[in-house]
Amino acid sequence: MININRVVGLLTQEFFITLRSLEVIIDILISPLTSLVIFGFLALFLSGTNIFIAHGLLSGVLLWQTIFIIQYSVSVGSLWNIWSRNLSNMFISPISLTEYIFTYSISGIIKAGIIFLLSSFLTLIIFHFNILSLGLLNLLLYFVNIIFFALWLGIILLGLIFRFGTRIQAFAWGVLPVFQSLSAAYYPVSILPKPLQYIANLIPVTYVFEAMRENLVDASVISWNLLITGFVLNIIYFIFAVIFFSFMFKESKRTGQFTRLEG
């Protein structure tokens, strides 16, 4: 059961931290927008007359930003409290673990939504590409998949941080680029060497990016096979992530690591 007051409390803290932290603003606003502009011009330069390549790259950047911001919010959100030695205070309050994860997920989705709207507008103005040209339903289905992907990845990383402490905090930023390269966000899976293609097929968002490239040619097509495969994989990983996180959290409290996180 989710208590809305406590969720609002934690969201309020997230809002205040975001407002007062230049790092967060740079990480979730300046960096993504800068990347978009760089990738956009690079795409125009490399694609020549084939505009689909440029659009594919821009769509990939826009969707990947969403994944990054949600995962970042879930994993790094707790680090702000750990760095402040405030995490114990949070868990000494009546907030439940479910409410805690739920709030950071909501916070990530809200932030990602705002940045996505801003980036999409920027893409339209600078590169004359409308992301809605992929089809509204398609976009919705992509979002369901990428949100799940970002959440389970963020939850697993948070579990590792709770269990092993800030010595592995770099994972919060460092793991996503590995998935970025393997999930073929900016190029077709077929470009990858064969062994990497097998790995790519195990990553749910690979199917989203493949579907997206199909939609660039024809927005009226919904690639159900790809999107459902991605969704099923996401659900399996999400269930695993929740079990994994729950185990890591218990281990953190059993070993005393939870209170040492702030030491």
Add this chain to the structure above:
Amino acid sequence: MTDVILKVENLVKNFGKFRAVDGISFSVPRGKIVGFLGPNGAGKTTTIHMLLGVTSKTSGSISYFGDNFDTHRETILKRINFASAFNTLQNRITVWENLVVFSLLYEVRNYTKKIEELCNHFEIESLFHKRYNDLSSGQRTRVNLVKSLLNDPELILMDEPTASLDPDITDKTLTLIEKLKKEKNLTLLYTSHNMDEITRICDEVIFLDHGKIVAQDTPLGLTKRVKNAELRLEFDGKEKILKKYLNEKKSVFSFPNPNTVVVKVEEKKIPEIIFGLSQSGVWITDIEVIKPSLEDVFLQIARSKKHDKY
């Protein structure tokens, strides 16, 4: 029947092969302030962490208000709170913002008024718009205390809350605790290394050492267990006679200054010593009896090799 707020039974915590807390049992009655004392590494903090649910126990049970903590975590945490000089709040945001966040987490009604009232009492209204990170340690402790009182808790666990406060604010904090206890029947589990504080506010003291409870009594009861007091006498001449008399009585004594002797003696034997010395012709010019303090009890336990029940 006494209304027990917190009941701990056979609480054990192992970290691998190391047993940090070794089967302790105690209860905290409503309206009482229980001091939790012990040397560093005695298991106080681990116990407090288990009582707050941020470290899991190996075995034993913890119940608040008659409900098991494992199964009623949320409802129990609404009714208790925690303050420590060592935990800080979110340092990126302001004092006001921190207190608003915790008010929402504890579902405090009319929290603006509540925050203003508490901050007014602790004289920190001027800090509202300062970032927590920019506060001095004393100011931080006061903000932490305000946070711990936001939800009108029935029990507060305090881990050295006055560790970095100046004497004036320490006194105000203790006065507030005494007032809250009187007016709201507030219950406290209080750890501190300041024995004067413990003696002043605690109704009962639990001494912990090597993970076990080695003594449990009122502060007065504990000090009475140390039988020897110090008798400080100033005298005029005749040191030889004085030495002879004290040696005959097999007393332990020393001369910190010329014409001053300090005798370690059971309290009940003090009149006999003074009378005996006077009869022997020693002219006593000043008498001071230094009664055993909680600090003496603490030192005696901490330095004791045995950890039998004290």
